[in-house]
Amino acid sequence: MKGFDYSRAEAVTHAAEQAREGARLIAGGTNLLDLMKLEIERPDALVDINRLELGGIERTEGGLRIGALVSNSACAADERIRRDYPILARAILAGATFQLRNKATTGGNLCQRTRCYYFYNRDQPCNKREPGTGCGAIGGVNRIHAILGASEACIATYPGDMAVALAALDASVEVSGRDGSARMIPVRAFHRLPGDHPERDNVLEAGEVITAVVLPEPVGGTQIYRKVRDRSSYAFALVSVACVIAMEEGRIGRASLAFGGLAHKPWHDPGVEELLVGNEPSDALFDKAADVLLAEAKGQGANDFKIPMTRRVLKGVLREATGRAV
Amino acid sequence: MPLTINGTDHDFTGDPRTTLLDFLRDGCGLTGTKKGCDHGQCGACTVLVNGQRINSCLTLAVMHEGDAVTTIEGFGTPEELHPLQEAFVRHDGFQCGYCTPGQICSAKAMLDEAANGWASFVSDDITAPVSLTRDEIRERMSGNLCRCGAYSNIVDAIAEVVEAGR
Ligand SMILES: Cc1cc2nc3c(=O)[nH]c(=O)nc-3n(C[C@H](O)[C@H](O)[C@H](O)COP(=O)(O)OP(=O)(O)OC[C@H]3O[C@@H](n4cnc5c(N)ncnc54)[C@H](O)[C@@H]3O)c2cc1C
Ligand code: SF4
Ligand code: FES
Ligand code: FES
Numbered sequence: 001m002k003g004f005d006y007s008r009a010e011a012v013t014h015a016a017e018q019a020r021e022g023a024r025l026i027a028g029g030t031n032l033l034d035l036m037k038l039e040i041e042r043p044d045a046l047v048d049i050n051r052l053e054l055g056g057i058e059r060t061e062g063g064l065r066i067g068a069l070v071s072n073s074a075c076a077a078d079e080r081i082r083r084d085y086p087i088l089a090r091a092i093l094a095g096a097t098f099q100l101r102n103k104a105t106t107g108g109n110l111c112q113r114t115r116c117y118y119f120y121n122r123d124q125p126c127n128k129r130e131p132g133t134g135c136g137a138i139g140g141v142n143r144i145h146a147i148l149g150a151s152e153a154c155i156a157t158y159p160g161d162m163a164v165a166l167a168a169l170d171a172s173v174e175v176s177g178r179d180g181s182a183r184m185i186p187v188r189a190f191h192r193l194p195g196d197h198p199e200r201d202n203v204l205e206a207g208e209v210i211t212a213v214v215l216p217e218p219v220g221g222t223q224i225y226r227k228v229r230d231r232s233s234y235a236f237a238l239v240s241v242a243c244v245i246a247m248e249e250g251r252i253g254r255a256s257l258a259f260g261g262l263a264h265k266p267w268h269d270p271g272v273e274e275l276l277v278g279n280e281p282s283d284a285l286f287d288k289a290a291d292v293l294l295a296e297a298k299g300q301g302a303n304d305f306k307i308p309m310t311r312r313v314l315k316g317v318l319r320e321a322t323g324r325a326v
Numbered sequence: 327m328p329l330t331i332n333g334t335d336h337d338f339t340g341d342p343r344t345t346l347l348d349f350l351r352d353g354c355g356l357t358g359t360k361k362g363c364d365h366g367q368c369g370a371c372t373v374l375v376n377g378q379r380i381n382s383c384l385t386l387a388v389m390h391e392g393d394a395v396t397t398i399e400g401f402g403t404p405e406e407l408h409p410l411q412e413a414f415v416r417h418d419g420f421q422c423g424y425c426t427p428g429q430i431c432s433a434k435a436m437l438d439e440a441a442n443g444w445a446s447f448v449s450d451d452i453t454a455p456v457s458l459t460r461d462e463i464r465e466r467m468s469g470n471l472c473r474c475g476a477y478s479n480i481v482d483a484i485a486e487v488v489e490a491g492r
Contacts, residue, residue: 001343003341003343004342004343006342006386006388026386026389028384028385029384029385029386029389030366030381030384030385033345033384033385033386034365034366034384037364037365046342048388048389050389073378073439073444076444076445076452077442077443077444077445079453082445082452082453083453086452086453089445089452090447090452093445093446093447093449093452094447096469097369097468097469098379098432098435098436098439098446098466098469099366099369099372099379099380099381099432099469100366100380100381100384100469102378102379102380103380103381103384103385233447233464233465233468234468234469
């Protein structure tokens with residue numbers, strides 16, 4: 001690990017000031033320290049934000065505000081979240097382990113970096129790690145890589161589970177800037193597609209600190225988070241679906257879906273929801289939804305299987321959520 | 327920078343790069359906590375910080391000012407084993423023993439989490455009180471790998487302690 005100056009932020013504005021070029025905020029440390037040990041991340045300054053007062057879950061008008069330092073464990077254990085946002089608790093519990101979730105924070109989880117093997121291997125080219133060096137995964141080992149929204153520069157996926165549920169719930173990220181100004185970024189617009197700048201995972205600007213995630217009013221309905229992975233526990237998603245469906249008189253009244261493992265960001269396609277809403281559930285309808293979702297899907301070779309797998313997982317989830325036989 | 331380890335005051339003054347794991351082993355001579363992968367993947371380094379289990383390899387010692395750390399050395403003594411230690415011995419919950427300190431710290435925290443009603447990925451109803459079935463124990467212990475594959479005996483040992491607590 002490269003050496004760094006360690007400091008502790010006492011206030012959000014203090015953290016933002018210290019988060020200059022070359023510095024990193026550290027929350028749980030479960031992703032950042034892993035990458036620092038491998039010298040994939042080489043910050044010259046580490047700003048410990050754990051003493052900031054961002055560790056509570058508060059009621060807002062209608063919804064909940066989850067502080068950026070609330071651990072994944074505490075979030076999934078919160079009674080209000082278990083009752084009113086079960087999809088969020090389920091998605092968190094589907095990720096990592098109890099040990100890791102006890103340390104992992106809401107803000108750090110959103111910012112976790114890709115699990116692309118080439119990103120993790122400093123002997124390999126990677127545009128995300130070292131812009132301009134090329135992408136080892138294109139034409140290489142790419143079983144876990146993206147089938148939607150990839151670019152010529154990078155085909156990595158965003159690996160997290162929590163953010164997929166947050167995207168389905170249409171939550172927002174509350175961010176504080178260096179000048180103390182606050183802005184809200186919808187989770188659906190927080191992560192970016194790689195384009196020509198895969199080194200940027202999300203839209204945070206230098207010096208911005210995530211202060212909370214804000215959940216809208218509870219949406220009810222049937223909420224399902226389904227994660228398909230190589231092992232039944234303690235593995236990242238190959239494909240995941242977060243689905244909220246409410247039926248009205250035998251028809252789909254509301255639908256909100258987001259997908260993990262498919263792209264550089266939790267994938268949300270309003271076309272899929274528009275197609276479902278107002279219709280009676282049927283396998284034919286679900287197939288059409290998968291057609292819309294996967295219209296632009298492109299495999300990279302070893303990950304071609306994700307295309308039919310996504311279709312099957314989507315159909316299975318929709319059957320269950322609409323009360324048709326599973 | 328002060329912190330307590332197994333109830334004893336300690337002072338950390340080293341390089342900020344020092345992980346809590348390396349501080350425990352090299353700085354305090356508490357070598358019960360093991361280093362397997364050093365990347366959060368195996369659970370050998372599991373300790374309790376303020377009662378919660380974490381991977382001590384993925385956290386810096388300098389981040390733990392004022393915290394109360396419990397390692398396997400804080401559990402029982404050879405004369406008076408902790409019930410989990412006793413159960414692991416009785417059920418042969420190990421072969422080489424390398425993963426065992428982490429398994430036991432993890433199991434202790436797991437019992438507390440379950441008592442507090444924390445659900446897991448395999449819980450059917452995440453709002454109901456937790457019943458620690460074998461499936462629940464397996465899922466909740468999935469962050470502790472055992473290279474010797476003593477898993478079924480580890481589950482037996484923990485299940486016995488769960489039973490005894492009922
Ligand atoms: C073995 C293993 C298995 C895992 N499996 C899964 C899995 O199945 N599913 C899953 O979703 N995740 C998984 N994870 C990833 C885990 O969820 C993340 O490591 C964790 O959520 C990161 O949170 P943290 O607080 O530890 O972040 P840190 O490591 O502290 O930080 C991560 C990044 O976020 C930035 N950051 C942190 N807080 C803020 C803030 N408030 N504002 C701005 N930037 C911030 C940091 O600067 C850093 O760049 C796994 C991790 C490991 C090690
Ligand atoms: S897919 Fe992205 S992260 Fe992986 S090697 Fe290519 S550029 Fe790097
Ligand atoms: S040594 Fe910490 S998890 Fe493996
Ligand atoms: S007893 Fe050898 S690793 Fe578990």
